[in-house]
Structure formats: structure tokens, C-alpha cells
Amino acid sequence: MKKLPETISNQFIELFLTLDKAMDDLKMTSAEACLIGDFPQVTTINASCQKLQAFKADIKATLNNFDSNYKVWPEQKISFPQKSKCRPLKKHGFYRIKVGDKIIEETTIVEAFVKALQVFGLDRIASLNKTLTAAPLLTKTPTNGYQRVRHCDGWYIVIHVNRVSAVKVLEEIGKDLNIPVNFEFIAR
Numbered sequence: 001m002k003k004l005p006e007t008i009s010n011q012f013i014e015l016f017l018t019l020d021k022a023m024d025d026l027k028m029t030s031a032e033a034c035l036i037g038d039f040p041q042v043t044t045i046n047a048s049c050q051k052l053q054a055f056k057a058d059i060k061a062t063l064n065n066f067d068s069n070y071k072v073w074p075e076q077k078i079s080f081p082q083k084s085k086c087r088p089l090k091k092h093g094f095y096r097i098k099v100g101d102k103i104i105e106e107t108t109i110v111e112a113f114v115k116a117l118q119v120f121g122l123d124r125i126a127s128l129n130k131t132l133t134a135a136p137l138l139t140k141t142p143t144n145g146y147q148r149v150r151h152c153d154g155w156y157i158v159i160h161v162n163r164v165s166a167v168k169v170l171e172e173i174g175k176d177l178n179i180p181v182n183f184e185f186i187a188r
Contacts, residue, residue, distance in 0.1 A: 012059070012063065015059070016056065016059075016060075019052055019055070019056045020056075022052060023049050023052050023053065026045050026048055026049045026052070027049060029045055030042050030045040030046055030049070033045065092187065092188045093107075093185055093186050093187040093188050094106060094107045094185075094186055094188075095107070095108070095109055095112040095163075095183070095184075095185055095186075096112075096183075096184050096185075096186055097112050097115075097116045097170065097181065097182070097183050097184075098180075098181070098182040098183075099116050099119040099120060099170075099174070099179060099180075099181055100119070100179045100180060102119050104116055104119065109161060109162065109163050109166050110150075110159045110161065112166070113159065113161055113166045113169075113170070114150055114152060114157055114159065116170055116181075117138075117152075117157060117170075117173075118152065118153065120173055120174075120177060120179065122138060122152070122153055122154075122155045122157075124177060125137065125138055125173055125177075126138045126155065128173065128176050128177075130169065130172065130173065132147075132158045132160065132161065132165065132169060133147055133158065133160050133165075135147045135158050135160075136158070137157065137158055137169065138155045138156070138157055138158075139155070139156050140154070140155065140156070141156065142156045143156065143158070147160045148160050163185070167183045170183065171183075
């Protein structure tokens with residue numbers, strides 16, 4: 001831990017703002033007392049203002065020297081487990097999607113998803129205004145953000161899917177367009 005937590009830093013920022021506001025109020029009161037001619041009150045107020053400034057400077061110095069004044073735990077290196085070379089990276093098999101009377105077979109869910117969308121008709125799907133991971137499923141221009149997209153037939157398709165989300169979206173589209181959709185994974 002080299003820095004203060006964000007909540008503590010925010011509290012110190014609020015403290016500094018409050019001290020600045022208090023000093024401004026004292027300066028205004030001092031100016032009013034000066035106009036009235038109450039000079040003993042002016043000197044008292046100026047002394048209070050200087051004490052607040054010194055207090056604020058002490059707090060800032062303490063914060064700036066936080067790392068050197070307190071023992072800091074050494075940072076531990078974060079290590080991630082190594083992938084086993086014996087473990088397969090993906091299941092061997094393929095995805096079969098039946099859209100109406102057309103059958104699509106692909107080895108990856110993304111390829112099967114995109115081809116199924118093409119069978120439905122990208123223009124027809126665009127009129128449904130479907131979203132996937134808080135982004136439009138189909139757009140004419142690429143979306144800015146973390147979503148992966150694929151350009152296909154003049155459309156940008158969000159391909160940030162897994163098996164569960166792909167099945168859900170395809171079933172919703174099939175229901176909306178009255179086209180039956182069957183989805184299965186065939187292991188080899």
C-alpha cells in the first residue's frame with residue numbers, strides 16, 4: 001500500500017476545502033472589522049487565520065511524508081497459475097444451429113453466431129433493435145468501447161458472446177421473427 005485509500009483521500013480533500021472556506025470567512029470578517037475600525041478584533045482574526053494556515057500546512061506535510069513515516073508492506077508479485085500443457089484449451093466438437101430449414105455447423109461459437117445472424121437476415125435483425133452487452137447488436141458504424149465487432153455485409157456485429165448469451169440472443173430473434181431455432185453442441 002503506497003497510497004492512501006481513495007475514501008481517505010476524498011475526506012482530506014473535503015477537509016482542505018472546509019479549511020479554505022473557514023479562512024475565507026475569517027478574512028471577510030477581518031475586512032468588515034477593519035472597515036468599522038475595530039483593530040483589536042482584526043489582529044485576533046488574523047492570528048486565527050494564520051493558525052488555520054499553519055494547521056493546513058502541517059496536514060499537507062504529513063500526507064506528503066506518509067510513505068517515509070510509516071512502514072510500508074513490500075509489494076508482492078502477483079503470479080497467475082501456469083496453464084497445463086496437458087489440458088485442452090477448448091472442447092473438441094462443433095456447434096450446430098438449425099435456423100428454419102438451414103443448418104449451420106461451425107467449430108467456434110462466434111462463427112456459428114455470425115452465420116446464424118446472416119441466415120436470419122441482418123436487415124431484419126437490425127429492425128428489432130437488439131442489444132448485446134449494453135451495445136447495439138448491429139450497427140452501420142463500429143461501436144466505441146470494449147466490445148468485439150465483426151464487419152459483415154455492411155454491418156458491424158457485436159461478437160462479444162459466449163455459448164449462453166449466443167443461444168439466448170438467437171432464440172429471442174427466432175421468436176421475434178417466427179423462425180424456429182435449434183442449438184446443440186456436438187462433441188467429437
